[in-house]
Amino acid sequence: MSKIIVPAFVLARRSFISQAMLSATAIALLAGNEALAASNDGDKQNGAGEQLAATSDVEILNTALGAEQEAIAAYQVGAESGLLKKPVRDLAVTFQGHHKAHADLLAKTVKKLGGTPSEAKTVAQYHFPTDKLKTGTDVLRFAATLEKGAVSAYLGAIPLFANRDLAKAAGSILGDEAMHWAVLRQALGEAPVPDAFVS
């Protein structure tokens, strides 16, 4: 385990700053010590940050739930826009159903873990850029952007889960949303699977 040498001027502020539960890297940056911050890269590897106050599985799930709830609302806007024709509209409704299933599972899991599931907002509260959705292509591109972002979000969340079963469930959702993204790209006339890896 790497030893972190903390200068006196940082220690002088520590009693206050430690209340903020920052990592050693953050504390060093606040103190204006970039060299120390750089030397604290071990923080991220050895879990020192997590010892302070880890971002819990419940919080990660709730963040994912919030994104799923927004996706459900976004597909509702798309389905009701009148810009999508059959069979594309049916596809959007099917994908919305998948997001509802993801949200249901996430909410149940948050409850099971003792947390409180995040509440869905009204469609108006999401402030979707509806002024930019003039054609069916605009709607599909908007949906594809959300799906691609969702794939990245789950990919970024999976390594953080303390519970491997939750990581597996997130991987399952990631796979579904990657398929949505590919199908939407295909519908837009783009290469459905543009790369060997997602990021």
Next chain:
Amino acid sequence: MAAMGLPAGDAARGEHIYDRCLACHAIDRDRTGPRHAKLFGRRAGSVPGFPYSAAMKRAGEAGLVWNDQTLDKFVENPTGFIPGTRMGYAGVKDPQERADLLAYLKQATQ
């Protein structure tokens, strides 16, 4: 121009990397994550009305301001930099990708 210790970023490449953020963030509206408009120079946890985690609010109260250095560290490992943040994302590990992302954000969030 690159900030001290960081590689030079390319905003065009960074715009594509920003796609990874689009499940939760937007430049001009709050979503699951807060808006990125006026990000540089902003105190952490300070977008009015956004329901931040207690950890992010306390970081801002302790003096954390978003700039090249703090964003680089946060984006590299959000939950390591601010334990308790709701940004449950492992981070962008590649320094060049982070520099590109920050170059884009600097341009897009002014």
